[in-house]
Amino acid sequence: xxxxxxxxxxxxxxxxxxxxxxxxxxxxxxxxxxxxxxxxxxxxxxxxxxxxxxxxxxxxxxxxxxxxxxxxxxxxxxxxxxxxxxxxxxxxxxxxxxxxxxxxxxxxxxxxxx
Amino acid sequence: xxxxxxxxxxxxxxxxxxxxxxxxxxxxxxxxxxxxxxxxxxxxxxxxxxxxxxxxxxxxxxxxxxxxxxxxxxxxxxxxxxxxxxxxxxxxxxxxxxxxxxxxxxxxxxxxxx
Numbered sequence: 141x142x143x144x145x146x147x148x149x150x151x152x153x154x155x156x157x158x159x160x161x162x163x164x165x166x167x168x169x170x171x172x173x174x175x176x177x178x179x180x181x182x183x184x185x186x187x188x189x190x191x192x193x194x195x196x197x198x199x200x201x202x203x204x205x206x207x208x209x210x211x212x213x214x215x216x217x218x219x220x221x222x223x224x225x226x227x228x229x230x231x232x233x234x235x236x237x238x239x240x241x242x243x244x245x246x247x248x249x250x251x252x253x254x
Numbered sequence: 255x256x257x258x259x260x261x262x263x264x265x266x267x268x269x270x271x272x273x274x275x276x277x278x279x280x281x282x283x284x285x286x287x288x289x290x291x292x293x294x295x296x297x298x299x300x301x302x303x304x305x306x307x308x309x310x311x312x313x314x315x316x317x318x319x320x321x322x323x324x325x326x327x328x329x330x331x332x333x334x335x336x337x338x339x340x341x342x343x344x345x346x347x348x349x350x351x352x353x354x355x356x357x358x359x360x361x362x363x364x365x366x367x368x
Contacts, residue, residue, distance in 0.1 A: 146297075
């Protein structure tokens, strides 16, 4: 069984740039969720994708967007980067429905915005 | 809306001593409850979960947590800790039909000293 993988592991960008982060879900899972974890904080929900559509969204501006592909992998795109976007970005996969609500996390992508 | 409060930001303890990490939640809907562990510079690992059934749940490495609906708590306990248990622990709640939005507490840093 393959776990959740994310790429890249680290990334440095400058303010105003755009970034794309990638996530491959665990085998057998059909749902991907993205979280932002600032230093010293708990993760904050950005959004979830199921059947290639956004299934729920947290309190993040529209410059945070995502995609899910037919193989259930996903991308997180952030436009017009701000200094406060510096954080660990975590992807989690799960199996939607049937009571299998447990989310399994990848190792994260650490983004630094200068 | 849901919220999670982890009552202790840091818990120092000596090796082989018992430990309790406290977690309280608030929710207007039924919930699933989780504990995740995060080692330095890593993603989140699922430690244990309550979905339904027995209110006492256990992990493979000796941790246990009890769902107390009347007190809206899900405290994590271990009767004897090891140095390797040193990590950040996050309590999280997922409300039924809430779009996959895991709500996390601020985390508790468990520091096990020899």
